[in-house]
Amino acid sequence: MTTGGAKPVAGLYEVADGVYIYTITGFIMVNTGIIVGDDAVAVVDTGTTESDARALLNAVASVTDKPVRYVINTHYHGDHSFGNWWFLPAITIGHERCRLKLVGDEGASHRDTMASHMPMIREQVEAVPVTPPAVTFQNFVDLHLGNIDLKLAYLGRAHTDNDIAIGVEGADVAFAGDxxxxxxxxxxxxxxxxxxxxxLRKLGAAMVDRYVPGHGLIVDSMFVSDQASAFETLSRTCAGAETAAEAMEAMPQSVVDMLETQTPAAIQRYFETVTA
Ligand SMILES: [Zn+2]
Incomplete structure (x- = not known):
């Protein structure tokens, strides 16, 4: 697996004027964004627990006195959205299907699943008041923070059916979630x-220098292209196979090198989600 133009991301890191990455180092390490405009402050993703959210709030307070006005969720997964409640009364924003996955019984069910997978922090996760985005969209939203404009874009299904990317206009950086x-x-x-x-081809077409993944180090457009190629090759291989087992047999090593332990799951999902 290549790391492209990866740079170390530790703690709080200013990637452009007023644009920060803060890596939450809780039970799940996750990259969050802090964008400080003249008029308003936005954060991208909020961590898994109250302590994650409070760590992010502390990071915000270290760079600005302004309150957080907007919380953007890259997708519904709890490691990205369960900290939302601690930012209220900020306006929470996400894809319309992100809300559906976090509202009511769906949200409670996701919280229970997350809690059961993380016995070390089970109680903290169970205590989360799941807070779905209040403002939702289908394709694009422009968010104006004063001197900084954000473009929120749903580019298609990928890691989930509600992943969005957040581009920072003029800053050569995009937050890509998972x-x-x-x-x-x-x-x-x-x-x-x-x-x-x-x-991912649409994401790569944004032509920014730096992409902030949900987890790990900043990558470049070559990395995005490599990951796109892996899924394209996997899909072509699956399309030429009768069964998942046959596809696994025929899978080129380049795909396995990129998708590693997720290769069988990706093949299985191909056959679950693509109807002949
Ligand atoms: Zn995720």
């Missing part, structure tokens, strides 16, 4: 492998 992952292979268990490649 559309791309650097610290491990892209998690495919709920993914749409046949769509993931084309979605």
């Amino acid at each position: 559309l791309i992952e650097q610290s491990g292979p892209p998690i495919a268990g709920e993914g749409f492998p046949n769509d993931w490649g084309p979605t």
Whole structure:
């Protein structure tokens, strides 16, 4: 697996004027964004627990006196959204299907699943008041923070059916959530492998120098392209196979090198989500 133009991301890191990455180092390490405009402050993703959210709030307070006005969720997964409540009354924003996955029984069910997978922090996760985005959209939203404009874009199904990317106009940086992952292979268990490649091609077309993955180090457009190629090749191989086992046999090593332990899950999801 290549790391492209990866740079170390530790703690709080200013990537452009007023644009910060803060890596939450809780039970799940996750990259969050802090964007400080003249008029308003936005954060991208909020961590898994109250302590994650408070760590992010402390990071915000270290760079600005302004309150957080907007919380943007890259997708519904709890490691990106369960900290939302601690930012209220900020306006929470996400894809319309991100809200559906976090509202009511769906949200409680996701919280229970997350808690059961993380016995070390089970009680903290169970205590989360799951807070779905209040403002939702289908394709694009422009968010104006004064001197900084953000473009929120849904580019297609990939890691989930509600991943969005957040571009910072003029700053050569985009927050990609789990559309791309650097610290491990892209998690495919709920993914749409046949769509993931084309979605990443659209992300790569943003032509920014730096992409902030949900987990791991900043990557460049070559990394995004490599990950797109892996999903495209996987999908072509699956399309030429009768069964998942046959596809696994025929899978080129380049795909396995990129998707690693997630390769079987990606193949399985291909056959679950693509109807002949
Ligand atoms: Zn995720």
